[in-house]
Amino acid sequence: MDTRREIDVGLERRATLLLGIASVSAVVFGQGRDAFGQQVAPGEWKELAAGVTKREVAEVSSTVPGFAKVTLVEVTWQAGAKTGPTTMKDAMVCEMSAGALDETKNNKPVPRKTGDVWTCAVGDVDIDVNNGTVPATMRIFSLVKA
Secondary structure: OOHHHHHHHHHHHHHHHHHHHHHHHHHHHHHHEOOOOOEOOOOOEEEEEOOEEEEEEEEEEOOOOOEEEEEEEEEEEOOOOEEEEEEOOOEEEEEEEEOEEEEEEOOEEEEEEOOOEEEEOOOOEEEEEOOOOOOEEEEEEEEEEO
């Protein structure tokens, strides 16, 4: 039995599942439309820190066991803006929609660029800095426990 191969296959399956969740969520939540394609009013932008704003996009009931709902927010960092350290309270799937961030996740540097998709576990600690010259926007899909 090749244990390494089994681990690799398991990781591939989990990565595929998470990307599938992110893709479906982007269709369901994305572009200011609900699951039926009808236009929905976006939430108000709220300032989290100097040059950092957050907008609640959607909240829906979850059919994933153990999770009551799924939320989607957009966070935008202006050039030079920073957040963190922030401790994650929910499991998340994140997508870098525009721009780039220099993220430090659990004390390790991880650059994020447009199109990147990743996950955060409860308890992860992030620091995000926009060292670029254009705004950076991240979409965050949170799985909220029941």
